[in-house]
Amino acid sequence: MKSLADLRKLRDELQKDINMRGEKDQPKIIVGMGTCGIAAGARKILKTVMEEINKRDLEVTVTQTGCIGMCEKEPLLDVKLPGKDRITYGNLTPENVKKIIVEHVINGNIVEDFVIARLDE
Amino acid sequence: MKDLSLHILDIMQNSIEAEASLIKLVIEENISDNYLIIKIDDNGQGINKEDLQKVVDPFVTSRKTREVGLGLALLKRTASLCDGTLKLDSKKGKGTELKAEFKYDHIDRPPLGKIPETLTTIISTNPELDIIYRHIFEEQEFIFDTKEVRKELEAVKINHPQVLEWIERYLKENLENLAGGEINK
Numbered sequence: 001m002k003s004l005a006d007l008r009k010l011r012d013e014l015q016k017d018i019n020m021r022g023e024k025d026q027p028k029i030i031v032g033m034g035t036c037g038i039a040a041g042a043r044k045i046l047k048t049v050m051e052e053i054n055k056r057d058l059e060v061t062v063t064q065t066g067c068i069g070m071c072e073k074e075p076l077l078d079v080k081l082p083g084k085d086r087i088t089y090g091n092l093t094p095e096n097v098k099k100i101i102v103e104h105v106i107n108g109n110i111v112e113d114f115v116i117a118r119l120d121e
Numbered sequence: 122m123k124d125l126s127l128h129i130l131d132i133m134q135n136s137i138e139a140e141a142s143l144i145k146l147v148i149e150e151n152i153s154d155n156y157l158i159i160k161i162d163d164n165g166q167g168i169n170k171e172d173l174q175k176v177v178d179p180f181v182t183s184r185k186t187r188e189v190g191l192g193l194a195l196l197k198r199t200a201s202l203c204d205g206t207l208k209l210d211s212k213k214g215k216g217t218e219l220k221a222e223f224k225y226d227h228i229d230r231p232p233l234g235k236i237p238e239t240l241t242t243i244i245s246t247n248p249e250l251d252i253i254y255r256h257i258f259e260e261q262e263f264i265f266d267t268k269e270v271r272k273e274l275e276a277v278k279i280n281h282p283q284v285l286e287w288i289e290r291y292l293k294e295n296l297e298n299l300a301g302g303e304i305n306k
Contacts, residue, residue, distance in 0.1 A: 001298055002291045007273040010287055014277045031246070035192040038131045039122055043242050050245055054282035062280075064246040066138060 025082040026061050027105050032076040034067030040074035041092075048094040049077070052101045060105060073116050079104050083121065090116035122195060124234025125159065125223075131192045132161050132219060133243055139165025141216065142251060144243075148236070149257040150225065150300070157223045157230065168211040176209065196221055203227035237292035240265075241285045248280040258300045265292060 031037070031046045046062070053060050070076060073090030079100065080086040087110055089100055096114050103109050122128050129146065136144045141163035149158040168176060179194040197207040205223040223230050240254060244267065254265040270288065271279050278284070 001294050002287075004269060004273055004291075007270065007284075007287060007291075010283060011274050011277045014281055014283060015275075033130075033134055033242075033246070035131050035134075035195070038127055038134070039195075043127065043130060043238060046242050046245060047238060050241075050282050050285055054286065062246060066134070 026059050027082065028061045028063065028080040029105070030063050030065050030078040030080070032068060032074055033064040036067055036071035037074045037076060042075045044094055045075045045077060045092055045097055048097045049101070052098055056101070056106070058105065070116065081108060085121050086119040087115055088117040089114040122199070122231070124231045126234030126236050126239045128196045128199065129159060129161065129236070130239040130242060132196065135192060136161065136163035136165050136217070137247055137250065139163065139167070139217065141165035142249070144250065144252050146252065146254045147257070148233070150259070152225055152259060155225045157225045159221045160219065162216065162218045164216040167213045167215050167217055169213045173209060173211055177207065199231060203230040236296065237289045240292060241289045244288065245280045245285055248278055256296060256299060261299050263295050263299045
């Protein structure tokens, strides 16, 4: 069974990795975590985001927001690329999230099919 | 909410909204005496006396985007459906204590669900938050403290995706061990 001491090995690996990267303006992903979001599956959405970031070794800031009044479109997720508009996606499934990460976060193309709102920069 | 771990995620979000820097989560499973208790205590801004009576009312919320708050009302309903209770205690400026009790073997009691996933979800977007999680199963006990994890990690962030993955597996293994495979069955 794992113990906290095992964590040191992982820490040492990650430490090297972090030293090579500088802090810069990163893409941002914001997940809705109000009651409505959670009831609609936001936990799985956030988990998928973290898994994709891990798998694709991306540098992305992930934050959360509460209920924004569009409960019927939960789970929601926003993508904000540096210098670009903030795009809100709705009615998401883990599959949609993977698509949004590849096409929008990595390639910079908005996935129009799932967009429900946009906020000017 | 499909299971209790989602209720817990939801209630912990209230604590975060209340600017808590520490959340203590206790889950006690007592099969011999047939009860399940969930306690969530925080050091957030707290609720004043008059409002404390009202917060389980779905038409009361501190939020401004709309005028209903369902989280506590939903948990109260789930608890009373399985012969349980929901108690709230709070002091303005000190924090809030919540205790939900359920009859363990009640047919309407939702399963506990994925507690590790609930905790890593919270940690991923709240890396500075201290969480102390105690899980009691009959006589056995498991404690997880994010402060101790951060100490091991030194400069590495607790919400690094690989650290989160590690924490989730660590919690899963320890919970399975605690209950001899009974949890999450």
